Amino acid sequence: MLILPATNLLVQRALRRCWAFVLASAMLGGLGALPNAAGSDLVMTEPQVKALCLLNFAKYISWPAEAFATTNAPIRIAIAGDERIHQELERAAKNKVISGRPVLVLDYEDGRVPENCHMLFIGATQKSRTQEILKAVSEKPTITVGDADDFADRGGVIMFVKRENKVRFEVNLKAARAAQLQISSRLLALADAVRGKE
Amino acid sequence: MKRARLPVFLSAVCLLLCAAFSVASADGVADFSLEELINIEVTSVGKKETRLHRAPAAIAVLTDEDLRTLGANTIPEALRAVPGVHVARISGNRWAVSARGMNDEYSNKLLVLMDGRSVYSPMFGGVHWNTPDLVLEDLDRIEVIRGPGATLWGANSVNGVINIISKSARETQGGLVSSSFGTEEQPSVSARYGGTLSSNFFYRVYTKYYNREGFDGASGNSMSDDWSLARGGLRMDWEPGDQNRFTLLGEYYGGVFGEQIGKIAIYPAPAFRNIGIEADASGGNLLGRWISHFSDESELSLQVYYDRYQREHAVGGGTLVASPNEFAPGQNHVTETRDTWDVDLQHRWHGLARHEFVWGAGFRTTRDYVDAGGAEVSWNPARTSQNLFNAFVQDEISIVENAFSVTIGSKIEHNDYTGFEFQPGGRLLWTPTEQQTVWASLARAVRNPTRLERDGRINIGAVPPMAPTDPAVIVTATPNRHADSETVIAYELGYRIEPSASLSFDVAGFYNDYELLANRVGGFSFQPTPVPHVVQDYGPKNGISGYTYGAELLSRWQVSPAWRLTASYTWWRSHFEVSPYSDVTNPEHQFNVRSTVSFGRGWEMHAAAYYVGSLGAVPQNSPGPVRIPAYLRGDLGLSWKLSDNFEFSVWGQNLFDGGHPEFGGYKSARFAEIPRSVFGKVTVRF
Numbered sequence: 001m002l003i004l005p006a007t008n009l010l011v012q013r014a015l016r017r018c019w020a021f022v023l024a025s026a027m028l029g030g031l032g033a034l035p036n037a038a039g040s041d042l043v044m045t046e047p048q049v050k051a052l053c054l055l056n057f058a059k060y061i062s063w064p065a066e067a068f069a070t071t072n073a074p075i076r077i078a079i080a081g082d083e084r085i086h087q088e089l090e091r092a093a094k095n096k097v098i099s100g101r102p103v104l105v106l107d108y109e110d111g112r113v114p115e116n117c118h119m120l121f122i123g124a125t126q127k128s129r130t131q132e133i134l135k136a137v138s139e140k141p142t143i144t145v146g147d148a149d150d151f152a153d154r155g156g157v158i159m160f161v162k163r164e165n166k167v168r169f170e171v172n173l174k175a176a177r178a179a180q181l182q183i184s185s186r187l188l189a190l191a192d193a194v195r196g197k198e
Numbered sequence: 199m200k201r202a203r204l205p206v207f208l209s210a211v212c213l214l215l216c217a218a219f220s221v222a223s224a225d226g227v228a229d230f231s232l233e234e235l236i237n238i239e240v241t242s243v244g245k246k247e248t249r250l251h252r253a254p255a256a257i258a259v260l261t262d263e264d265l266r267t268l269g270a271n272t273i274p275e276a277l278r279a280v281p282g283v284h285v286a287r288i289s290g291n292r293w294a295v296s297a298r299g300m301n302d303e304y305s306n307k308l309l310v311l312m313d314g315r316s317v318y319s320p321m322f323g324g325v326h327w328n329t330p331d332l333v334l335e336d337l338d339r340i341e342v343i344r345g346p347g348a349t350l351w352g353a354n355s356v357n358g359v360i361n362i363i364s365k366s367a368r369e370t371q372g373g374l375v376s377s378s379f380g381t382e383e384q385p386s387v388s389a390r391y392g393g394t395l396s397s398n399f400f401y402r403v404y405t406k407y408y409n410r411e412g413f414d415g416a417s418g419n420s421m422s423d424d425w426s427l428a429r430g431g432l433r434m435d436w437e438p439g440d441q442n443r444f445t446l447l448g449e450y451y452g453g454v455f456g457e458q459i460g461k462i463a464i465y466p467a468p469a470f471r472n473i474g475i476e477a478d479a480s481g482g483n484l485l486g487r488w489i490s491h492f493s494d495e496s497e498l499s500l501q502v503y504y505d506r507y508q509r510e511h512a513v514g515g516g517t518l519v520a521s522p523n524e525f526a527p528g529q530n531h532v533t534e535t536r537d538t539w540d541v542d543l544q545h546r547w548h549g550l551a552r553h554e555f556v557w558g559a560g561f562r563t564t565r566d567y568v569d570a571g572g573a574e575v576s577w578n579p580a581r582t583s584q585n586l587f588n589a590f591v592q593d594e595i596s597i598v599e600n601a602f603s604v605t606i607g608s609k610i611e612h613n614d615y616t617g618f619e620f621q622p623g624g625r626l627l628w629t630p631t632e633q634q635t636v637w638a639s640l641a642r643a644v645r646n647p648t649r650l651e652r653d654g655r656i657n658i659g660a661v662p663p664m665a666p667t668d669p670a671v672i673v674t675a676t677p678n679r680h681a682d683s684e685t686v687i688a689y690e691l692g693y694r695i696e697p698s699a700s701l702s703f704d705v706a707g708f709y710n711d712y713e714l715l716a717n718r719v720g721g722f723s724f725q726p727t728p729v730p731h732v733v734q735d736y737g738p739k740n741g742i743s744g745y746t747y748g749a750e751l752l753s754r755w756q757v758s759p760a761w762r763l764t765a766s767y768t769w770w771r772s773h774f775e776v777s778p779y780s781d782v783t784n785p786e787h788q789f790n791v792r793s794t795v796s797f798g799r800g801w802e803m804h805a806a807a808y809y810v811g812s813l814g815a816v817p818q819n820s821p822g823p824v825r826i827p828a829y830l831r832g833d834l835g836l837s838w839k840l841s842d843n844f845e846f847s848v849w850g851q852n853l854f855d856g857g858h859p860e861f862g863g864y865k866s867a868r869f870a871e872i873p874r875s876v877f878g879k880v881t882v883r884f
Contacts, residue, residue: 016830019853023832027763027793027805045699045756049235056232083632084699128494149368153440163369164883165263168236190232195397 049167051088060187074104078114082123122146168192254625254637256706260340267794269835269849274327281750281766282344286861289870290412290423291328294861297358299746301783309355323648333388338365346643356643367400367435373884380877398437405430413870421870422474427453445487452480459514459865464670468662471525481507497546505538515574516660529572538564557591574657587612639690647681651738676737687711700756707749714740744774760796785811800839829858845881
């Protein structure tokens, strides 16, 4: 039988209690972190960040005048295929005003591309229908955003890419021009990559 | 042990209390500019892919974020956080890792793949965990599937499959240098550079070196388990159009692993030594993969790889008459040289409504040469070439669109040892609501015999004569030319629920019915020369049957945007006809809880506590069952992200005690004490 040597048991126990206390306080550190929740370097969920990015993109895009019925017609954003981003966007867009317009988040019904939406996000569960959806909005001034890794290749305008745990994006200018949309150079400067620059 | 439980229990209660408070607090989303948004770290709870949530299997994924918050420097250490997996560190550079039981230094019921390449060794039947490695910041995820993955992955995935997947070259652009230094890491350095050759051609090249200090045994004597390894490699991803994607991975490595073996010789006078061996290992591999989306309904993938390595294995044991160099390191290792070629084709087709077919075929050939030198082992034949053919087909039938589906399939293999093996399986998947998934599975899987069982003869020990007139006894593990495959029929049931975007629960239960488990049974024979002695030989016989059952729970909770908790619990019981076959090699209970808190300005604190129940691990040359007590482990880490380019972290691991054993290895009767360790890490990106 193996006999483990007797070390200084009292010291061992004391040390263990000490570390257990330190560990417990580290886990409870959540308490200390809560008040800091707003406005500092956070850890957020991916759908939260993407939803907020969509709102921000709208700030840097100019739609042709005909895209809006009146001067304060809302910016219509449709989310296809990502329930979480839909929920986060609804929450974030409440009472928001972008370039003088309110934001309206549309429900997307399976199989029907919403009419006259200014921004359309195509998510994971609709991935296999990407080509079909892009074709349906190709004649419209709709900014298409997606996170499939071949989204830009397929003609999407903005593609989310995750790098080192952060949400980044790439812009396909050719697709933007085809949709008659003007994208501010400030947005292009923040993109990780821009294709179709002349 | 009992003393440490109270503070931990109290902290658990406090955790729950303040969690209750924080849930009530608003999670109103503040205004962020785009510049800020693209710099925010995203957590993995929200990232959980639909695919995983709907998988009809007990699957857990360790993301790159998980690895960073675990402070794991090696892959096996990261696996401690996965429910159903038992990770026991044998020494500084050896681990026993298993899923759902039967843990062993050579755990032969677990298949491990690195970017599609198998790292399971057919020689001893297990994984040398000190070798497969990569720049950990370039690791995308580790998928752990408990239960037979046989239908898609093949033989030896009896209890599970571990899939280690690296990021594509597109995701690892730019430069990265990372270095750690501490009680174990002395030091460890990784460097990687990723670039593009055109808008659709991405590459990265990397190198990694580490020099790690080994551990001591209970008596304070070194276990001679220092290790160091250098490796270099590259990855290229090319996407010429929307339809095709090509990937190439290659690496080369060389290292030295210290190991201590026990050796005994009887004549001229009984002598026992602990010998420190420095075992070399080097090798390289190249893998190419082509994935083609022919259409929205059809996807083909073709993979080819070549793997070559040369590895020394330390072998101790016992001998009757000591030769002049009996205890010299050179006399006590075996060199294995192996070349493996593998081709694998898979096609996914959903052209038929309600059906998704996956079928495939593959071929692997592996050639080895074993040079036994003067060690107490012989292989007959010393050179072999083994061919493995496999084909599989699987159909996922959607009975009710997005709500209920049935998957049936089977893999057929042919190997040189046991001929045809048939591994069918069926799964049910029911999604009553968006947030819930219920699944069930029934499958058969096999574990092919290893080269050791079929061809290897090892003198594992010797017992000196009790009295001068008694014979000495040499204990030998002998081969069995007819060693057969072990089989399991696995019944599984699981339930997953995500009550909100920030909370998820995943529970899985299983019952595994094993047949033809290999056990070594012995016989005695008397040998007159060179000195009269008795040989007690143990040959593998596939004669054991039995069953194991258990359950696993995994829960993730994003308590607030700044605080995430993860907890997992594993329960395992076994019942075998013949005891003590491996039924004491896994603990009955395992539990862990992890917390990551973000304080703002880039500061984060990570804490983890692990409880692993007691077990009696039976190394081959120990005189009897040895009980390894339960242990409680605590880790604490502090990380600081100064900017996008600089990150620092400090970690203390195994803080609760000065050293505890976790498992016994085959070659030495001594147990390494896993000590407290500390390290600091710097990561620079440019």
